[in-house]
Amino acid sequence: MIDxxxxxxxxxxxxxxEGIDLVKAFGGVVALGGASFxxxxxxVHALVGENGAGKxxxxxxxxxxxxxxxxxxxxxxxxxxLHSPQDTRRLGAATVFQELTQFPGMTIAENLLIGREPxxxxxxxxxxxxxxxxxxxxxxMGLHDIDPGELVEDVSLAQxxxxxxxxxxxxxxxxxxxxxxxxxxVEREVEWLFGMVRKLRAEGTSVxxxxxxxxxxxxxxxxxxxxxxxxxxxxxxxxxxDDAVSLMAGRKVSAIYPTLPPKPAGDAALAVEGLSGNGLTxxxxxxxxxxxxxxxxxxxxxxxxxxxxxxxxxxxxAGRILVSGKPVxxxxxxxxxxxxxGIALVxxxxxTEGLLLPMSVKINLTLSVLRRISWLGLIRGRDEQARTRAMxxxxxxxxxxxxxxxxxxxxxxxxxxxxxxxxxxxxxILLFYDVTRGVDVATKHxxxxxxxxxxxxxxxxxxxxxxxEELAHLAHRVLVLREGRIAAELHPPMTxxxxxxxxxxxxxxx
Numbered sequence: 001m002i003d004x005x006x007x008x009x010x011x012x013x014x015x016x017x018e019g020i021d022l023v024k025a026f027g028g029v030v031a032l033g034g035a036s037f038x039x040x041x042x043x044v045h046a047l048v049g050e051n052g053a054g055k056x057x058x059x060x061x062x063x064x065x066x067x068x069x070x071x072x073x074x075x076x077x078x079x080x081x082l083h084s085p086q087d088t089r090r091l092g093a094a095t096v097f098q099e100l101t102q103f104p105g106m107t108i109a110e111n112l113l114i115g116r117e118p119x120x121x122x123x124x125x126x127x128x129x130x131x132x133x134x135x136x137x138x139x140x141m142g143l144h145d146i147d148p149g150e151l152v153e154d155v156s157l158a159q160x161x162x163x164x165x166x167x168x169x170x171x172x173x174x175x176x177x178x179x180x181x182x183x184x185x186v187e188r189e190v191e192w193l194f195g196m197v198r199k200l201r202a203e204g205t206s207v208x209x210x211x212x213x214x215x216x217x218x219x220x221x222x223x224x225x226x227x228x229x230x231x232x233x234x235x236x237x238x239x240x241x242d243d244a245v246s247l248m249a250g251r252k253v254s255a256i257y258p259t260l261p262p263k264p265a266g267d268a269a270l271a272v273e274g275l276s277g278n279g280l281t282x283x284x285x286x287x288x289x290x291x292x293x294x295x296x297x298x299x300x301x302x303x304x305x306x307x308x309x310x311x312x313x314x315x316x317x318a319g320r321i322l323v324s325g326k327p328v329x330x331x332x333x334x335x336x337x338x339x340x341x342g343i344a345l346v347x348x349x350x351x352t353e354g355l356l357l358p359m360s361v362k363i364n365l366t367l368s369v370l371r372r373i374s375w376l377g378l379i380r381g382r383d384e385q386a387r388t389r390a391m392x393x394x395x396x397x398x399x400x401x402x403x404x405x406x407x408x409x410x411x412x413x414x415x416x417x418x419x420x421x422x423x424x425x426x427x428x429i430l431l432f433y434d435v436t437r438g439v440d441v442a443t444k445h446x447x448x449x450x451x452x453x454x455x456x457x458x459x460x461x462x463x464x465x466x467x468x469e470e471l472a473h474l475a476h477r478v479l480v481l482r483e484g485r486i487a488a489e490l491h492p493p494m495t496x497x498x499x500x501x502x503x504x505x506x507x508x509x510x
Contacts, residue, residue, distance in 0.1 A: 014077050016041045016206035017062055017093070017175050022071035024057055025503050026408070030056040031057040032484075033230040034071070041174070044197060044207045046217045049227030049248045050440040051410030052398075055210045056097075058227075059177045062208070063095040063504070064088040075175075085280025094173035096164050096181050102152045108163055109134035110146035112170070141166060142192060145300070155185045157348055158299040164194075169196060177198060178209045182216055184348065185502055186299045186466045194220050213467065215243045249442045256441070258449050260492075261456050262288040269341065269460035270310070270323055270429050277317030278305040281484045284319075287429070287460045292451060293382040294475030295464040297503040302484035303464050304348070306440065307431050310462070311345040323429070326368065337368065346418050348434040350411075354418045357407030362388040364406050364417050377387035391420045396446065412443030419450070420487040432463045436470065448474060468496035 015038040023033040032054045035490050039045040047055040062065040062073060064082035074077050075091045081086060085095060085444050102111045109131045110117075118129040134148035143166070146159055161184050168176060178197075197207050197220060211217055217224060218241075225235045226247045233247050241256075268286040274281040279302050287293045295303055310312045310321065312330035320327050323340035329334050336343040347353040355364050365388045366373060373383045388402040395416040397409070406417055415435065422430060432451070436444045451474060455461060465471050472494040480488040480502040488502035 005010060011330065013016070013266065015039060015074070016043075016076060017208070018074040018077075019058060019062055019068075019070045020059065020074070022061055022073070023069045024061060024066060025069060029408070030230050032068075035227070037062075037225060039175075039206045039208050042201055042204045042211055043222045043403050044201055044220050045225060046221035046224045048206065048212075048214075048217060048224060048244060050442050051412040051438075053227040053248065053440075054230040055227050056179055057230075059095065059097075059179050059208065059210070062088075063093060063097075063177050065095070065097070073111050088175075089171065092174040093317045094171045094175075095179070096168050096176040097177075097179050100160055100164050102160060104151070104153035106152060107131070107148065108150055108152055108155065108159075109144060111152050112137065112167055113123075113164060114297050137166065137170065137175065141169075141196070143451040147332055150470075156300050157305060158189060161185060162189065165193060165196070169200070173200075173205060175206045176208070178207065180210050180212070180314075180438055182211055182213060184299075184434065184466060187468060188298060188504075189206060190216060193382050195474040212436075212438065212444065214244070214441065215469075218474075229411045245441050248440065255342065256445060256448075258452050260292070260474065261290075261452050263476040264288065264458075266290070268322070268327065269344070270462070271321070271325075273320050273322070274312070275306075275309065275316050275319035275321070277319075277368070278309060278314045279484045280305055280309065280316070282319075283484075283486060285479060285486070287462055288454050289460055290458045292455050292461045292463055292475050294460060294471035294478035296478050296499045297481040297487070299466065301481045301503075302453065303481055304433065305484070306467065306481070307345060307347075307433050307464060308335070310431055311343060313345075337425070337427070341437065342422075342425060343429045343431065344422035344425065344427035346415075346422070346433060346435050347433040348437055350414055350418050355406055357405075360402065360494055361392060361404050361405060361409070361417055362402035365391055365402070365421050365424055368427075387424060391424055392417075395420050395423075395450070410440075412439045415443070415447070419447075423454075426458055430459055430461045432461060434464055434466050436465065436467070471499055472496045 018038040020036050020230055021034050022032050023034055035058060037058060049055050061068050064085045064087050073082060083158045113130055113133045116124045118133060120126045131148050138146050152160055165181055181193060200207060223235055223237055224239060226233050226244055228248055228250055266289045270287040272285050305314060309316050312333045312335045314452055321330060328339045351357060362384060366384055375382050386403060391402040392402060397413050397416045406414060436447055451461060463475055478490045478494060478499055479486050480499060482503060490498055
């Protein structure tokens with residue numbers, strides 16, 4: 001049973017940060033409807049809830065990115081008017097938002113030290129010294145595998161996320177907001193982050209943290225506040241995952257991982273032979289029809305390169321790719337989309353690599369089928385409307401309005417739209433790259449069930465996840481990559497520990 005009594009506040013002179021009856025609406029959509037929240041010095045306070053429940057809006061209001069329509073924000077007991085994140089920085093707060101705020105045309109060092117660049121005698125930026133200082137900062141935090149001289153656009157999403165966290169920690173904040181900081185990180189990187197959080201907590205920093213990974217929440221949080229429908233519905237020191245999910249969803253959600261469908265015996269839908277280039281070395285694999293083949297391992301070891309090569313976005317230097325037993329040349333994503341039953345990619349960063357955020361759900365869904373719904377270069381409006389509404393309803397996109405701007409949807413609903421694009425195209429080979437990243441627990445369950453349904457329909461799925469537990473439960477077998485090579489192939493019964501172990505030990509020992 002859920003304890004309806006709110007958790008007692010930590011023993012402290014008062015909250016470090018407080019929001020009282022905060023309201024924020026965008027047009028007719030209420031993003032926060034009178035929510036209240038407080039966090040204390042030396043406390044890690046987790047916010048949990050479905051996408052669109054109000055967590056990120058609350059952080060943006062407390063962090064100065066948005067202004068409330070009504071309600072009060074207090075820092076250390078004093079009401080404040082926040083007009084920008086600069087105001088909160090002056091009050092000793094720092095924020096790591098879901099949307100990364102880095103400059104893609106600049107190096108990691110430039111992004112890390114922006115506003116505090118070392119300068120020479122003439123006042124010019126000393127770039128050599130800046131790179132050395134950034135390297136020392138990263139090394140001092142135990143980050144030895146990030147090159148400060150790399151352009152930020154050329155490194156993995158996980159490394160960009162880590163740089164964002166480091167930049168916030170450098171400000172020595174007394175209040176730190178972390179909005180889904182682990183969504184693109186694997187377990188080793190999460191352990192690094194939580195080490196930093198524990199250090200900050202011991203120094204008296206108040207850390208407000210959101211995550212959709214329950215085991216992370218219970219491992220680091222002193223208190224947990226559950227949000228549903230733009231309001232907080234309870235604050236707890238301890239609560240079970242089942243009870244938390246029921247509070248988040250307003251209903252009982254069945255077992256998190258559905259039963260894996262039987263692995264079919266049959267021909268390979270996709271085969272790779274000796275694939276090399278772009279950080280890959282001699283990759284060979286087969287993906288059967290109706291199979292869910294997992295791909296795991298530590299971030300930065302070739303997973304992204306493998307998926308983008310199979311989608312034609314990167315060109316290999318050696319090896320060949322076969323679709324339905326026939327060799328294909330994938331010189332572009334267009335070639336992949338039209339190869340055999342069709343190869344589709346759902347990338348890790350849906351906001352920059354998958355969706356056109358200012359455009360409607362309808363336009364985003366039909367990008368891959370424009371020829372099918374057009375005649376003489378003109379789109380058949382009724383056909384387009386019927387197809388997109390049916391897809392939105394079948395995937396339970398909320399609201400199921402094809403005319404809605406996709407950038408206004410929650411993260412989980414955006415992900416459904418991106419998946420729906422390729423279901424409309426009837427693609428037979430689906431490359432799902434961290435498809436549940438930044439998605440709430442209830443929506444994750446919907447995506448898990450969808451993956452099973454697609455496999456039962458005979459579609460072939462190559463599934464990468466930064467969450468080893470997902471792979472252990474969702475895949476028929478798992479390939480573990482290490483330094484661009486296949487280090488191990490695991491078969492049921494699989495555990496997340498076995499996947500992580502295979503990733504960190506030498507490939508020769510796998």
